[in-house]
Amino acid sequence: MATEQSRYDEFLDRVQRLEHLESAGGILGWDQQVMMPEGGTPARAKQRSALSTVTHDRLTSDDLAADLDALDEESLSDDQRAVVREVRRKHERAVRVPSDLVEETSRATSEALEVWERAKAEDDFDHFAPKLEELVELRREYAEHIDPDADPYAVLFADYEPYLDLETAERVLGRLRDELVPLIDAVGNSDVDLATDAFEGTFDVDAQEAASREALDLLGYDWSRGRLDTSSHPFTSGNQFDARITTRFDESDPLGALTATIHEFGHAQYALGLPDEDFGTPLGDARDLTVHESQSRLWENHVGRTPEWWELFLPTFAEHFPSIDATPREAYEAANRVYEDNLIRVEADELTYHMHIVLRFEIERDLVAGDLDVSEVPAVWNEKMEEYLGVRPDTDAEGCLQDIHWSHANFGYFPTYSLGSVLAAQLNAAVREELPLDEQIREGEFDPLREWLAENVHRHGQRYTTPDLVEEATGEEYTADYFVNYVTEKYGDLYDL
Amino acid sequence: MATEQSRYDEFLDRVQRLEHLESAGGILGWDQQVMMPEGGTPARAKQRSALSTVTHDRLTSDDLAADLDALDEESLSDDQRAVVREVRRKHERAVRVPSDLVEETSRATSEALEVWERAKAEDDFDHFAPKLEELVELRREYAEHIDPDADPYAVLFADYEPYLDLETAERVLGRLRDELVPLIDAVGNSDVDLATDAFEGTFDVDAQEAASREALDLLGYDWSRGRLDTSSHPFTSGNQFDARITTRFDESDPLGALTATIHEFGHAQYALGLPDEDFGTPLGDARDLTVHESQSRLWENHVGRTPEWWELFLPTFAEHFPSIDATPREAYEAANRVYEDNLIRVEADELTYHMHIVLRFEIERDLVAGDLDVSEVPAVWNEKMEEYLGVRPDTDAEGCLQDIHWSHANFGYFPTYSLGSVLAAQLNAAVREELPLDEQIREGEFDPLREWLAENVHRHGQRYTTPDLVEEATGEEYTADYFVNYVTEKYGDLYDL
Numbered sequence: 001m002a003t004e005q006s007r008y009d010e011f012l013d014r015v016q017r018l019e020h021l022e023s024a025g026g027i028l029g030w031d032q033q034v035m036m037p038e039g040g041t042p043a044r045a046k047q048r049s050a051l052s053t054v055t056h057d058r059l060t061s062d063d064l065a066a067d068l069d070a071l072d073e074e075s076l077s078d079d080q081r082a083v084v085r086e087v088r089r090k091h092e093r094a095v096r097v098p099s100d101l102v103e104e105t106s107r108a109t110s111e112a113l114e115v116w117e118r119a120k121a122e123d124d125f126d127h128f129a130p131k132l133e134e135l136v137e138l139r140r141e142y143a144e145h146i147d148p149d150a151d152p153y154a155v156l157f158a159d160y161e162p163y164l165d166l167e168t169a170e171r172v173l174g175r176l177r178d179e180l181v182p183l184i185d186a187v188g189n190s191d192v193d194l195a196t197d198a199f200e201g202t203f204d205v206d207a208q209e210a211a212s213r214e215a216l217d218l219l220g221y222d223w224s225r226g227r228l229d230t231s232s233h234p235f236t237s238g239n240q241f242d243a244r245i246t247t248r249f250d251e252s253d254p255l256g257a258l259t260a261t262i263h264e265f266g267h268a269q270y271a272l273g274l275p276d277e278d279f280g281t282p283l284g285d286a287r288d289l290t291v292h293e294s295q296s297r298l299w300e301n302h303v304g305r306t307p308e309w310w311e312l313f314l315p316t317f318a319e320h321f322p323s324i325d326a327t328p329r330e331a332y333e334a335a336n337r338v339y340e341d342n343l344i345r346v347e348a349d350e351l352t353y354h355m356h357i358v359l360r361f362e363i364e365r366d367l368v369a370g371d372l373d374v375s376e377v378p379a380v381w382n383e384k385m386e387e388y389l390g391v392r393p394d395t396d397a398e399g400c401l402q403d404i405h406w407s408h409a410n411f412g413y414f415p416t417y418s419l420g421s422v423l424a425a426q427l428n429a430a431v432r433e434e435l436p437l438d439e440q441i442r443e444g445e446f447d448p449l450r451e452w453l454a455e456n457v458h459r460h461g462q463r464y465t466t467p468d469l470v471e472e473a474t475g476e477e478y479t480a481d482y483f484v485n486y487v488t489e490k491y492g493d494l495y496d497l
Numbered sequence: 498m499a500t501e502q503s504r505y506d507e508f509l510d511r512v513q514r515l516e517h518l519e520s521a522g523g524i525l526g527w528d529q530q531v532m533m534p535e536g537g538t539p540a541r542a543k544q545r546s547a548l549s550t551v552t553h554d555r556l557t558s559d560d561l562a563a564d565l566d567a568l569d570e571e572s573l574s575d576d577q578r579a580v581v582r583e584v585r586r587k588h589e590r591a592v593r594v595p596s597d598l599v600e601e602t603s604r605a606t607s608e609a610l611e612v613w614e615r616a617k618a619e620d621d622f623d624h625f626a627p628k629l630e631e632l633v634e635l636r637r638e639y640a641e642h643i644d645p646d647a648d649p650y651a652v653l654f655a656d657y658e659p660y661l662d663l664e665t666a667e668r669v670l671g672r673l674r675d676e677l678v679p680l681i682d683a684v685g686n687s688d689v690d691l692a693t694d695a696f697e698g699t700f701d702v703d704a705q706e707a708a709s710r711e712a713l714d715l716l717g718y719d720w721s722r723g724r725l726d727t728s729s730h731p732f733t734s735g736n737q738f739d740a741r742i743t744t745r746f747d748e749s750d751p752l753g754a755l756t757a758t759i760h761e762f763g764h765a766q767y768a769l770g771l772p773d774e775d776f777g778t779p780l781g782d783a784r785d786l787t788v789h790e791s792q793s794r795l796w797e798n799h800v801g802r803t804p805e806w807w808e809l810f811l812p813t814f815a816e817h818f819p820s821i822d823a824t825p826r827e828a829y830e831a832a833n834r835v836y837e838d839n840l841i842r843v844e845a846d847e848l849t850y851h852m853h854i855v856l857r858f859e860i861e862r863d864l865v866a867g868d869l870d871v872s873e874v875p876a877v878w879n880e881k882m883e884e885y886l887g888v889r890p891d892t893d894a895e896g897c898l899q900d901i902h903w904s905h906a907n908f909g910y911f912p913t914y915s916l917g918s919v920l921a922a923q924l925n926a927a928v929r930e931e932l933p934l935d936e937q938i939r940e941g942e943f944d945p946l947r948e949w950l951a952e953n954v955h956r957h958g959q960r961y962t963t964p965d966l967v968e969e970a971t972g973e974e975y976t977a978d979y980f981v982n983y984v985t986e987k988y989g990d991l992y993d994l
Contacts (some may be wrong), residue, residue, distance in 0.1 A: 020547035023540065028524055035532065039722035040739030043520065043776055050517035054551055225536035242537030279540055 004075045011067040015087055016280035018058045023239055023280070025051045030237040034229045034246060049106070056102065060095045079283060082463045086282035089162065096145045105138045109409050116407035123397040125378050128407075133374045135409040136367050143368075153368040156412035160289045161419065163465035164478065169415045172422055172480045173361055176354045179484050181388055183491060184352055187338050188390060190495040194337040198326035203254040207320040211254070212247060212261040214316050219265055219299070220446045221245075226268055233404070234260040236267035236296075240279055243271035254321065255335050256347070259300060266299030267292060269450060273458025282462040287469055289413070293420020294427055295453065301350050301421070302428040303449070307332045308441035336494055341391050343398045350421065351487055355388040357418040360403070364411045423470065425483035427457070430474040501572045508564040512584055513777035515555045520736055520777070522548045527734040531726045531743060546603070553599065557592045576780060579960045583779035586659065593642045602635045606906050613904035620894040622875050625904075630871045632906040633864050640865075650865040653909035657786045658916065660962035661975065666912045669919055669977045670858055673851045676981045678885055680988060681849055684835050685887060687992040691834040695823035700751040704817040708751070709744060709758040711813050716762055716796070717943045718742075723765055730901070731757040733764035733793075737776055740768035751818065752832050753844070756797060763796030764789060766947060770955025779959040786910070787963055790917020791924055792950065798847050798918070799925040800946070804829045805938035833991055838888050840895045847918065848984055852885035854915040857900070861908045920967065922980035924954070927971040 025048060032044050058064065068088050073081055112131040119128035143152035154166040161169070213228060226238075231246040238244050245264040249257045270286055278284030286292055303309055310328040317331075318324045326334070338349045345356035363380055366372035372380065381400040386392045393399035405413055431437055435448050456473040463469075470478045491497065522545060529541050555561065565585050570578055609628040616625035640649035651663040658666070710725060723735075728743040735741050742761040746754045767783055775781030783789055800806055807825040814828075815821045823831070835846045842853035860877055863869035869877065878897040883889045890896035902910055928934055932945050953970040960966075967975045988994065 016543070017547045017550070020543045021551065024521065024525055024544040024548050027528055027544070028521055031524055031528060031532075035528075035724065037720065037722050037724055037739055037741075039719070040735075042773070043736050043738035046513070046517045046777060047521040047524070050514045051521050051548075053514070054518065222536070223534065225534050227532065227534055238537075239540050241540035242534055244534075276539070280543060 004072055007067075007070055008076060008080055011064075011071060011087075012083065012281060014058075014064060014067060015083070015282075018055060018064075019280040019285070021051065021055050021058070025055065026237055026239075030244060033231045033233075033235070045110070052106075056094065056099070059091055064091055065095070079463060083282050086285075086462050093146055093159075097142055098145065101138070101141060101145065105135075105142065105409060108134055108138055109407065112407040112409070113404075116401070116404065120397050120401040123395045123401070125396040125401060128401065129374050129377075132377070132406060135406065136374065136411070139409055139411050140368060140370075151369075153365045153412060156368065157415065158412075160410075160413050160416050161466065162288055163467060164290060164419060168478065169361075169419060173354075173358050173415060173418060175480050175484065176418060176422075177358045177388065180351060180354055180487070183488060183497075184338070184355065184389065186497050187351070187491055187495045188340050190497060192495045194333040194494065196326055196330045196334045198324050198330060199255055199334050201323065202251050203321055205249040205251060208249045208254055208257050211317055211320045212257060214320075215258060215261060215304075215313065216245075216265055218313070218316075218444050218446070219262070219269075219303075220450055221265055221268065222272060225272055228261070234264050236264045236271070238268070238271055240272055240274040240276050240284060243268040254317075258317075259304060259335070262304035263296045263300040266296035269299065269453065270295040270458055273450075273454035274461050275459055278461055284461050287460075287462055287464075287466060289416035290419040290423055290466055291457065291469060293416055294423035295420075295457070297350075297421045297424035298427055298431075298453075302424060302437075303441055303446075305332075305335055305350065306438070306441055308438050310335065311442050312444050333494065336490070338491070338495075340389075343385070343391060343393050344402055351491055352389055354418045354421065357414050359384040359388060360414040361418075363400075364406070364414065368411055422480045422483040423478065425486045426470070426474055426476070426479060426481075427453075428486070429482045430456075430476075501569055504564075504567055505573060505577055508561075508568060508584075509580065509778060511555075511561060511564060512580070512779075515552060515561075516777040516782070518548065518552045518555070522552065523734055523736075527741060530728045530730075530732070542607075549603075553591065553596070556588055561588055562592070576960060580779050583782075583959050590643055590656075594639055595642065598635070598638060598642065602632075602639065602906060605631055605635055606904065609904040609906070610901075613898070613901065617894050617898040620892045620898070622893040622898060625898060626871050626874075629874070629903060632903065633871065633908070636906055636908050637865060637867075648866075650862045650909060653865065654912065655909075657907075657910050657913050658963065659785055660964060661787060661916060665975065666858075666916060670851075670855050670912060670915060672977050672981065673915060673919075674855045674885065677848060677851055677984070680985060680994075681835070681852065681886065683994050684848070684988055684992045685837050687994060689992045691830040691991065693823055693827045693831045695821050695827060696752055696831050698820065699748050700818055702746040702748060705746045705751055705754050708814055708817045709754060711817075712755060712758060712801075712810060713742075713762055715810070715813075715941050715943070716759070716766075716800075717947055718762055718765065719769060722769055725758070731761050733761045733768070735765070735768055737769055737771040737773055737781060740765040751814075755814075756801060756832070759801035760793045760797040763793035766796070766950065767792040767955055770947075770951035771958050772956055775958055781958050784957075784959055784961075784963060784966055786913035787916040787920055788954065788966060790913055791920035792954070794847075794918045794921035795924055795928075795950075799921060799934075800938055800943075802829075802832055802847065803935070803938055805935050807832065808939050809941050830991065833987070835988070835992075837886075840882070840888060840890050841899055848988055849886055851915045851918065854911050856881040856885060857911040858915075860897075861903070861911065865908055919977045919980040920975065922983045923967070923971055923973070923976060923978075924950075925983070926979045927953075927973075 028044065028048050028051065036044060068084070068091060071084060073084060076084065108131070112135055115131045116128050119125060139156055140152050143150070143155035146155050151166065157166050157169060216228060225242055227244045229244065229246045230248055232248065234247045236243060236245050245261065245268050247257055247261040247264060270292060274284050274286065307329060310331040314326070314328045314331050336349060338351055339347070342348055342352065345353065348356055359381065362384065363372065363377060367374065367377070377400050378396050382392050385399070431449060431452055435452060437449065440446065440448055457469065460469060460472070464472055467478055470476070525541065525545050525548065533541060565581070565588060568581060570581060573581065605628070609632055612628045613625050616622060636653055637649050640647070640652035643652050648663065654663050654666060713725060722739055724741045726741070726743045727745055729745065731744045733740060733742050742758065742765050744754055744758040744761060767789060771781050771783065804826060807828040811823070811825045811828050833846060835848055836844070839845055839849065842850065845853055856878065859881065860869065860874060864871065864874070874897050875893050879889050882896070928946060928949055932949060934946065937943070937945055954966065957966060957969070961969055964975055
């Protein structure tokens with residue numbers, strides 16, 4: 001036993017050193033997006049590439065392989081076995097991919113980013129098409145190396161969500177499509193108009209930032225372990241000791257910045273709830289993207305888009321913007337208004353949002369399967385927009401070129417946005433079994449919710465697989481029931497359906 | 498030849514990957530001092546330690562040793578030989594130090610930092626003494642490993658300034674002591690009073706920052722490759738693509754922040770003048786601390802403390818602080834006033850500053866040699882302050898506990914501050930042989946000076962050793978003559994001596 005323990009300790013030490021290097025890379029990424037002067041790119045690219053090579057070499061090293069071979073899992077504790085499971089999975093996937101392919105993909109995505117930016121700016125899909133083709137092909141090769149017998153899209157999806165299989169994703173997304181398309185249609189036909197001019201106009205960016213900071217104060221963000229900055233795309237970066245939020249401010253959209261800030265707070269709160277003592281090991285790391293997105297969406301939607309939130313927060317908001325003349329109910333309605341002609345995913349409400357995801361999922365799955373040619377993407381995109389949302393983009397810039405993800409070769413990423421929202425609704429229901437959340441939000445008492453999430457989700461790190469974590473936290477299997485009920489009820493109420 | 502070239506290319510590739518990892522570590526350091534929330538320390542310590550271990554392993558690796566052995570230097574170009582010289586030196590020093598000692602020193606300095614902070618806060622030298630003793634002993638061991646036959650202090654000094662030997666440092670510092678002590682004495686006895694109340698009072702920190710930014714604009718700082726932030730101790734970090742400045746603002750000392758900003762600009766300008774194409778190799782890295790400090794001091798003193806600077810900048814400064822009612826000459830005098838009772842190095846004028854350095858140099862050299870016991874440091878410090886500057890600290894907090902350097906075990910670092918100032922004066926004289934600098938400063942024409950320094954100093958990176966670089970840039974050997982003449986003339990004029 002003593003030998004086995006010391007063998008495990010050596011293995012864990014190797015894992016920690018690897019994870020510390022990976023999280024060092026995260027700082028370089030945060031700095032690049034938030035602080036780095038524009039001229040710094042050439043140096044930063046080389047620094048990040050050198051660091052990635054080191055971490056990749058260590059993840060695929062013979063030393064780590066030998067450690068994994070030598071461990072007698074029978075003699076380990078459950079927690080230790082969970083650590084081994086997670087490290088083994090990362091190691092085995094990494095060793096199967098030739099480093100040539102890793103480098104080629106890295107080069108191709110760097111190039112694709114610039115090509116995509118120009119294509120989007122010039123509304124020129126043909127400029128991006130050959131790059132997209134190349135990236136699809138590279139990802140197919142990647143999937144083939146990892147598991148030649150599996151559906152390549154399923155392999156890619158598992159990079160972002162390893163434990164909910166693709167069938168589950170397809171089933172849930174299919175259900176969303178079936179349930180939400182008629183609901184969206186009904187909203188479109190409703191006579192109710194939630195428009196208010198209280199949030200129209202120009203809203204000073206400094207005042208927006210002050211309001212966002214007050215929202216974070218209210219929610220209980222730990223500033224001694226975090227920061228708020230701006231970046232072109234809001235994101236969260238860090239760990240349990242240092243979880244930083246970015247947001248963005250648009251003079252014409254004060255609700256957008258607030259929503260983004262609360263969303264990122266949810267991500268940060270997950271990181272901050274991970275156990276300090278397990279930093280640098282899978283037990284101190286977040287479960288994957290579905291669970292991460294469930295945390296951001298829970299705070300964004302089930303807290304920040306509720307009538308109670310607006311009862312709590314409107315007075316604060318109005319202090320920064322004396323021109324806002326609205327009741328809490330009007331603010332709630334404005335924050336939940338469905339813009340029927342909206343074409344842009346990141347500007348969508350929590351109902352139509354998922355149609356943007358379903359559409360991307362269906363297209364990228366068919367692209368990777370070889371059932372759809374890259375040249376057909378714009379036409380298929382526009383048809384599906386018409387079918388699911390009743391609107392048709394005039395340009396590809398507002399259509400299939402709008403998102404950055406494909407230029408990163410992140411095929412399989414989009415579904416986790418919806419899967420996370422679905423889980424958020426399920427967790428929200430479980431929370432409300434135990435906590436009087438409406439009253440607590442109205443009173444600004446967020447300690448109980450933060451503690452519930454830390455206790456039932458965060459503190460486990462990667463101890464459980466996603467399905468097991470869902471069961472552990474909610475007592476039930478992962479299901480879309482709660483989400484469907486939630487949006488049906490919420491939008492039924494808002495739009496008198 | 499082809500083989501030799503490809504052998505060199507492989508070696509250079511290894512060197513670059515190592516340097517990229519080292520500069521990645523620099524980003525983690527900058528972030529920690531400027532951006533990181535206080536709670537982030539435990540994670541950051543682990544990230545930095547993991548990265549240091551990787552770079553140390555690579556610097557001492559058998560692969561690098563084999564590369565260095567295999568190279569046929571005869572067949573290399575001068576530039577390639579310079580690269581090999583620099584890498585070989587770093588490698589050979591690193592391999593001689595056992596990793597146990599590296600780790601123990603790292604642990605001891607981490608502990609010492611906290612101990613020193615408390616000792617300084619509580620004015621309790623006895624609390625720091627055992628740690629200081631331990632650090633001196635660890636550095637002696639370190640020096641012994643690197644060269645058992647050399648004076649250990651000379652070995653330590655060579656970590657910061659590898660190519661000006663300790664005899665040169667001693668000769669120059671001895672000359673400063675001999676020349677400056679009577680000059681400081683004469684200033685003290687002068688009837689001239691440079692005091693002005695124009696810079697007394699409270700100066701808004703935001704306005705100070707705006708003024709600092711305008712000073713950097715005027716000097717020609719390239720904001721696309723840099724930033725200005727604040728930190729508790731001003732410093733510069735980065736490379737030719739991304740050279741960032743920090744400064745600090747004190748409401749009661751508007752000149753201090755401006756001076757610190759211009760000083761750091763000089764450091765940043767050096768980094769920015771290094772050749773882009775040699776990034777990640779010794780030809781793209783700055784020569785060591787003497788030359789670095791010569792750049793900061795040249796801008797700080799020979800530009801920023803001149804009468805012409807104040808003719809140029811006072812109107813801008815006064816726009817931010819309408820309460821300032823002074824002539825350019827009065828501002829110049831205020832910026833150069835000798836505070837005779839000043840005890841603090843970082844607040845010293847450019848005359849008394851060097852006595853603070855001489856004192857530290859003499860004490861740390863004797864400590865490392867074993868000629869001075871740690872317990873005697875406070876008494877010796879106070880005696881030397883009396884002897885050199887005519888003042889005696891009442892407390893050790895204002896005496897031998899004032900600087901952070903010894904808690905970092907940086908014995909041998911202090912001399913480079915004075916050696917750099919001396920070189921700044923020599924470079925200043927060489928510049929003025931070619932450029933009408935007074936007029937250019939008065940007119941705000943800084944392109945010629947920036948270009949002169951880039952051409953004669955920066956672009957060489959580590960091509961030349963320090964003495965060769967000095968000769969290349971000035972046509973003369975390194976000498977204190979210019980510095981002594983400069984301060985004698987300047988303070989003679991200011992104080993009617």
